[in-house]
Amino acid sequence: MTPRAYHHGDLHRAVLDAAVQAVLEVGPSQVSLRDLARRAGVSHAAPAYHFGNKAGLLTTLAAEGFRMLAEHLTEVLERTGSFLEVGVAYVHFAVEHRAHTQVMFRPDLYDASRADVVQARAAAAAALSHGVATLPPEVVGPDPKVAALAAWSLVHGFADLWLGGAISEGNDGDLTESAQAVARFLFDKGTAE
Amino acid sequence: MTPRAYHHGDLHRAVLDAAVQAVLEVGPSQVSLRDLARRAGVSHAAPAYHFGNKAGLLTTLAAEGFRMLAEHLTEVLERTGSFLEVGVAYVHFAVEHRAHTQVMFRPDLYDASRADVVQARAAAAAALSHGVATLPPEVVGPDPKVAALAAWSLVHGFADLWLGGAISEGNDGDLTESAQAVARFLFDKGTAE
DNA sequence: TGTACATCAGTGAACGCGCGTTCACTGATGTAC
DNA sequence: TGTACATCAGTGAACGCGCGTTCACTGATGTAC
Numbered sequence: 001m002t003p004r005a006y007h008h009g010d011l012h013r014a015v016l017d018a019a020v021q022a023v024l025e026v027g028p029s030q031v032s033l034r035d036l037a038r039r040a041g042v043s044h045a046a047p048a049y050h051f052g053n054k055a056g057l058l059t060t061l062a063a064e065g066f067r068m069l070a071e072h073l074t075e076v077l078e079r080t081g082s083f084l085e086v087g088v089a090y091v092h093f094a095v096e097h098r099a100h101t102q103v104m105f106r107p108d109l110y111d112a113s114r115a116d117v118v119q120a121r122a123a124a125a126a127a128l129s130h131g132v133a134t135l136p137p138e139v140v141g142p143d144p145k146v147a148a149l150a151a152w153s154l155v156h157g158f159a160d161l162w163l164g165g166a167i168s169e170g171n172d173g174d175l176t177e178s179a180q181a182v183a184r185f186l187f188d189k190g191t192a193e
Numbered sequence: 194m195t196p197r198a199y200h201h202g203d204l205h206r207a208v209l210d211a212a213v214q215a216v217l218e219v220g221p222s223q224v225s226l227r228d229l230a231r232r233a234g235v236s237h238a239a240p241a242y243h244f245g246n247k248a249g250l251l252t253t254l255a256a257e258g259f260r261m262l263a264e265h266l267t268e269v270l271e272r273t274g275s276f277l278e279v280g281v282a283y284v285h286f287a288v289e290h291r292a293h294t295q296v297m298f299r300p301d302l303y304d305a306s307r308a309d310v311v312q313a314r315a316a317a318a319a320a321l322s323h324g325v326a327t328l329p330p331e332v333v334g335p336d337p338k339v340a341a342l343a344a345w346s347l348v349h350g351f352a353d354l355w356l357g358g359a360i361s362e363g364n365d366g367d368l369t370e371s372a373q374a375v376a377r378f379l380f381d382k383g384t385a386e
Numbered sequence: 387t388g389t390a391c392a393t394c395a396g397t398g399a400a401c402g403c404g405c406g407t408t409c410a411c412t413g414a415t416g417t418a419c
Numbered sequence: 420t421g422t423a424c425a426t427c428a429g430t431g432a433a434c435g436c437g438c439g440t441t442c443a444c445t446g447a448t449g450t451a452c
Contacts, residue, residue: 006446007395027301029222032438043397048440050395105357108220112358141378149360149371150347150378157350158342164298165305167342178342185334185343186379199413200428225405236430241407243428 014040015047019061023099028106033057058103058110059117065100066120069093073127077134086131087155087183088176094159095175101159128152139187154186155179207233208240212254216292221299226250251296251303252310258293259313262286266320270327279324280348280376281369287352288368294352321345332380347379348372 008014018039022031033054037044051057069090076089094101103109104121111117132140132148140147158179161167167178201207211232215224226247230237244250262283269282287294296302297314304310325333325341333340351372354360360371 006397007448011395027222029220033440034438044438045398045440045442046396054439105353105359107357143374146374146378149351150375153350153354153375154343154347154379155350156354157346157348157352159350160298160353161346161349165300166298181336181339182343182346185339186347199430200415204428226407227405237405238407238409238431239429247406 008040008042008046011040011042011046012050014042015050015057016061016064019057020099023061023102028058028099028102028109031058055110059112059114061100062104062107062110062112063114063116063120065097065104066117066124068097068100069104070120070123070127073124073131077127077131081134083131083135083151084180084183084187086128087151087187088179090128090155091159091162091175091179094156094163098163101163105156105160125152135187150186154182158182201233201235204233204235204239205243207235208243208250209254209257212250213292216254216295221251221292221295221302224251248303252305252307254293255297255300255303255305256307256309256313258290258297259310259317261290261293262297263313263316263320266317266324270320270324274327276324276328276344277373277376277380279321280344280380281372283321283348284352284355284368284372287349287356291356294356298349298353318345328380343379347375351375 015036018036019031021039022035026035031054033047034044036047036057040046047057051060072093073086073089077083077086080086128151129144129148132144132151135147158167162175208229211229212224214232215228219228224247226240227237229240229250233239240250244253265286266279266282270276270279273279321344322337322341325337325344328340351360355368
């Protein structure tokens, strides 16, 4: 009943949501503030009011993404206690929050040194490391750092290849299954068969 | 002594080289034909003459990248016979040919269905698969496809994280060493310790 | 309950810019005879 | 060796466009008294 109030209510959020949609449609580098304003139904100058400029907007989106990822991984680890599940959760996150992920790992598009990004990103990395730390020693091997790095590389690479369309071909469909199989390949050395 | 001949000689190559440089400096999505023309010292319309349009230029660059990658991996496999070396070579390629790699795995920027890209890309995938096929059965496991996918995910993810600046922090410097350690983590299950 | 005032949220016109693409053109090169 | 002609490679002016950003503004909201 108030179709176009002067005050939007939560334009901050609306612009971010529009950005997610726009990233999915035109890619993270083609997003324009004017387009987001159009999508949100406000004047073209409004987004700049909330985010300063384009980089500011994408920085906020990246920080949000890392925060969500950290929470997601932590939740899965606490609930399942399985690092395999955490790996699969990483892949799921990337696919389900494709837009955020695409921005997060393209730091040339935003200000990667902004405090909120740095913090959220560290939290996500910590969640992964905590997961690795729960694995039995014979799986982790002599250097936990290497194991963590391998785990991160594996799930990140899998997600990136999937998102880039490089995987789907030979592999028919089911993402979870593929992700699990690949993660198992890495981490089921000494554990139960 | 012929500072500005009307005919460049090999403008095709010169524009591609300029594109590599430009990608390194401003990112693959910010490359503009006019900038490449400037870098190559020709009129702004010249690049379009050779590549049709911007997408055509990037498509050519992607195809060239996949071709080089396929050759590189094949060469290393034949020379060393070690799949571990192939994995490390993949990472090296991504780092040494950062510009090509960045374009190759951003198919929204180019025409991924063009024949030369499809072919070169298949060749690179085949080289990786051949590598996996040479591993002892107890390492590959029951499903060679999964092993190949895991291998690709691992090296690709490692390279992507490295390029994105996500790795260098905790890990001090030496790329080859890190890449080897990570690849060994994946593939030294049953093999010699 | 009412009024004055500060602050917040969003507007819309204007700017200057670099871009992709088109197009008629021109200079250089190659080929046929 | 010379000439005519076709083709190739690159030019430069022009077009229209969407963009980021600035800025004076205005409408709505919140607060002090």
